[in-house]
């Protein structure tokens with residue numbers, strides 16, 4: 192890994208046909224919100240529950256190397 | 270030209286039927302479903318009527334728009350005083366029955382009295398016949414449907430029926446149409462059974478007239494194309510409600526082991542992905558709806574055979590019989606679901622009642638002998654099918670369990686124990702209000718007992734770029750609301766969503782079809798009502814209709830003796846999670862909950878202390894004729 196980037200693991204449980212790559216490399220210092228904006232999330236990040244290392248997190252938090260992001264459908268009910 | 274709404278009245282005691290045509294103002298003011306049922310019940314049924322007596326009136330309603338070929342609008346709404354809660358009872362089901370009733374010339378059926386012996390009612394193109402059903406009594410739903418269709422020589426007759434659970438007075442018996450679409454909650458199947466009414470069978474061959482058919486067609490085509498590309502549409506189509514298992518498990522909020530835990534060791538086995546691998550064979554839909562979000566399960570193993578005609582377990586069933594009981598075997602869950610559907614038994618109340626018993630046994634408060642020697646404990650799936658059969662046939666421990674968890678606990682002298690998970694006597698569904706406080710307000714305040722389709726699902730409104738704010742701002746919700754808060758902004762969100770969901774229900778729309786839960790926008794919803802009825806309705810007018818019914822149901826419940834103390838939550842929700850991402854948040858704050866409840870009464874125009882509707886509010890809603898009922 193280069194010194195100027197971080198590797199982010201992605202667990203994609205949206206249940207859509209199109210799948211995210213399991214891992215992505217981003218410039219170090221990237222915030223969670225900015226990272227999510229780079230993903231092809233239909234509707235935008237607000238349409239999903241996003242966990243950072245298993246917990247809800249503020250979008251402004253800076254991502255660290257090895258962080259794991261989980262993308263889930265919103266718990267709408269049913 | 271729009272359709273005329275005609276009501277069919279059936280007096281089973283006198284074996285008489287007649288029709289009435291409600292006036293146009295009544296239809297527009299009350300729209301359908303509970304809107305048609307509540308005024309009739311308030312005027313024609315005495316307070317404190319025994320819900321299983323002939324005097325309890327059963328209303329099987331559709332709405333002013335039912336029968337048109339629009340998306341997500343197939344629902345039949347059943348209302349009566351509930352034997353489970355003692356309050357106003359209501360339950361909706363999709364499928365095909367409601368449109369067929371309209372094609373046969375009726376918009377609602379009011380069932381009075383009790384037949385001296387079992388009967389079913391055959392409604393065909395405007396004609397009505399009460400037919401003997403002694404030969405069908407005791408039969409499972411699949412066999413009953415086949416026998417009726419054979420007898421009527423009509424394979425397309427739509428059968429809305431009860432199973433053995435309703436016949437035997439199980440207080441959480443339900444009503445089913447097409448074997449897989451349920452009026453699931455409130456025990457209304459027991460009301461039908463108490464009337465000796467096995468089924469309402471309909472067949473209609475006339476198209477329902479619609480004011481602007483082209484617009485309805487356009488909206489259906491939009492749903493089938495653009496709507497299914499939206500996240501909610503695509504998810505529903507591909508997986509139904511099942512992705513919630515994983516979402517809740519990952520968050521650590523999956524109700525597990527009678528709500529003592531929130532992460533299930535068997536979560537992976539009951540996930541959408543594994544259920545699709547193991548038991549599901551195809552998705553199915555309802556009348557004219559392109560979303561097709563329902564599933565069918567089929568199993569052919571040495572131990573279990575599951576017939577796909579009975580549908581397949583959705584999220585609530587997978588949670589109630591799976592994680593709540595710590596049963597992780599998909600084949601067993603499919604079989605238990607099929608049996609419940611054969612007997613017409615509500616799976617949520619079943620799961621919570623069995624879960625209560627498992628915890629009582631594990632705490633040493635109930636002995637194995639009291640459970641007929643069955644090894645009732647969490648994780649032991651071997652007891653599930655025997656317990657279902659005992660409940661339906663009211664044998665042994667099943668006699669007490671057939672009354673639901675609250676009465677079971679009372680019978681055992683354990684009603685005060687904190688592990689009873691019900692509100693107004695109805696067992697709670699599978700959404701943890703500690704993670705979604707708006708859902709908690711819904712559990713506490715719903716007129717028909719704990720229900721998850723009443724308030725907002727808070728996560729949808731958690732961020733400004735989420736579907737709640739982006740797509741439902743037309744309801745007057747402009748800012749994100751914290752899922753865990755119970756402040757004024759949450760109460761307002763609950764108030765607005767309550768009006769909206771009541772409206773969706775009374776029109777016979779399906780909650781999964783419309784924003785923010787589904788893909789169809791608010792404007793199209795209003796447009797559908799306009800295009801079908803020809804009335805120039807506004808969203809404001811429609812929401813007012815929804816609001817009317819909340820007040821009428823409150824009056825009904827107060828007449829029955831319910832009060833503020835019934836608008837409550839189970840004790841367990843005031844405690845912290847034991848595990849998961851929300852551990853440490855401390856559970857719901859009781860003082861904040863009580864303040865929120867008081868504030869909601871205030872917003873409704875109810876006395877903040879007693880929850881009693883104030884006359885001026887009733888006059889504002891054009892409900893002056895009900896002021897004296899208070």
Ligand code: SF4
Nearest residue numbers: 554555558561562779
């Ligand atoms: S969204 Fe699903 S449940 Fe609702 S009407 Fe359509 S197919 Fe039926």
